[in-house]
Amino acid sequence: MNAQTAARQTSAPQTPSLPHAKPEQLGLSPVRLQRLSDAFKREVDKGTLPGATVLVARRGQIGWFDAIGKQSPLAAAPMAKDSIFRIFSMTKPIVSIGIMMLIEDGHFLLSDAVAKFIPEFANQKVGVEHNGELELVPLKRQMTVQDLLRHTSGITYDHTGNGLVQRLYQESRLRSRKITNAEHASFVASLPLMCQPGAEWNYSRSTDILGRIIEVVSGKSLSAFLAERILAPLQMAETAFHTAEANAGRLAEPFPTDPWTGDKVQLFNMLEKPVMESGGGGLVSTTMDYARFSQMLLNGGSLDGVRIVGRKTLELMASDHLGPEVKVDSPLMPPGHGFGLGFAVRTHAGIAPFPGSLGQFFWSGMAGTFFWIDPKEDLFAVFMMQGPGQRQYTRSLLRDLVYAAVE
Template sequence: MTPQQAATKQPAAPQTPPLPQAKPESLGLSPLRLQRMSDAFKREIDKGTLPGATVMVARRGQIGWFEALGRQNPATSAPMAQNSIFRIFSMTKPIVSVGIMMLIEDGHFLLSDAVAKFIPEFADQKVGVEHNGKLDLVPLKRAMTVQDLLRHTSGITYDHTGNSLVQQLYQQSRLRSRKISNAEHAALVASLPLMCQPGAEWNYSRSTDILGRIIEVVSGKTLSAFLTERILAPLQMAETAFHTGPENAGRLAEPFLIDPWNGEKVQLFNMLEQPVMESGGGGLVSTTMDYARFCQMLLNGGVLDGNRLIGRKTLELMASDHLAPDVKVDSPLMPAGHGFGLGFAVRTHQGMAPFPGSLGQFFWSGVAGTFFWIDPAENMFAVFMMQGPGQREYIRTLLRDLVYAAVE
């Protein structure tokens, strides 16, 4: 190679190092039962329920099963690959929640601090109470806190989880735009009334988007720059970002254009388009192995490859139930026998839920069908990736049934 060629040669794209692998039986996982799991997902693909998926099961620090099934994109014949790229939507939330807790560990603020301390527009918020078909605006009984944002007791909502008068205001706003900044988005949320008093109810919401803005205010960096510096680069999650480059156009996992169950059109964002808004609640794209590295760090108590990201006791706090008995919970997203921590749902009862698991297990998922859980009791995690929004709840339960059936 000439000096001129050396000078113009582009550096190789960073690669995500794989986690170590082992035979399932050496990890206390039944190969026969994992094969049955694989066969079950192949049946779903053959039925046309989902185009394709990746499934990973890891235990005792090693991957016991990692498989790509079906098609990456229903419009092409390209098979799903282990390094296919997915919109992980709300699986962004645990990453951003870890980022917030890192700033708390750095001493920048407290969980009990008011959100208005960082975003002054929240100081003037009111609660919208429906009365005779109209909204009465009433003052806050107490300030919304950072802890409220993390556990979704802020009173903020999502426009797609219901059709209350407050949610109708959300629907009429520009909140879904990817062309507004995180600062503009936060100010817009602050200009709208809350669904309830802070601390009164669990409402899945845009709260984690507001956490993303707090990260920007406190760190002085964009959310993507902070996440890359403090989480993604240390974990070597080389392919997790708010968009991906044109060189990866052939690796994008896509959904059916029409949902196979309800016949509705499926529209997901373009992963090649760089958004203005870096949504802390749902904007990241990632690969199965990238997210597996995040999961292994969580399972290890905050450390991976000797690199500690977050303290063990801080992570224990995050993976504990933070919902008081008087907090109203009425959502299909919160299964029976579960509570919610600081960025994750947490299993609080061995029974009650219609699927197996362990006490202390914590998890979350994405609206397009991605899903993960961490099971400290079994020293195990699982990552599942697909782009099938309409099938996500069925597949989450199916996956739990199949994986736990394989645990020896």
């Protein structure tokens, strides 16, 4: 037994598998699912990604689960079904569920102002650009919890553009993993907003602020709340803000230089416990852990007899909350889609350049992880890789290949 195998055995995951069935029993074509795996093997052979896992489930059972390529480009270990990934923004749906659980507990309303929980947000201004200068104007209305969930808060990200407000983000300490969630929220509140709350969809640090609200309301750290209310009940034993040293042999890693963009790739160390527990992008997880979360969503909020969130609450989350009055101008929002409370939502059968179903909901992570829930087809898919530059291409490729296999 080599050291790699020993490491996997001594730190074997405790996450129970979802049930398996033959693809044809679930209305999935085994021939076409094999083509899916073959397509990603070709991507590995072309050198566009080190490796990936893909899991497709339908009617409550897994019909396809494959690990392809290498776990890390700098080591010999093959990608494994229990490899550990940085899921980045796939943290957001988990934290959004946490917020809705507190709403279901009666602690606050979606329409409550964020300043009710974090007073510094009461005095924020909106930054309006005029001839290269930033004019600060007062809020027309307060930012709400609903704004945070649907990314209409006016908060932004430092990496989604280079406007004057985003440059202030870039110059701040917001990216540090050594500040607390409370300090992070104060920094965000001290910076101007991109726009008036409710006016535009801007992908942002909003879910990090939701993570702080969870702490304020629950009196617990974000990690403790998520573990107690979501991760432990769903038996997601491998999902946390870092992983143990014993799991060093299971970490999926990207190419040091992105093969498509040529950019240097530097992702956080999964073995290092951060001070900042980022509700917007800090979790590490496995394919099966996220499959358990996905099956809970597909089931309408429960798994194995454990209800996490109410069916009608989840229905609200998976509905479009933007409407025609909210300006959307972002490559992150595909045509024919809107955004709900923590997920993108398909609003049109056509328009988007890939297949799907009305009402399906999904999100993804910066390093290439991706999942979607399709209630109409009683199907979900979870895809894991660590390859930032290829993520847009692989998401569409995966959708094409999975839906081609649906009978």
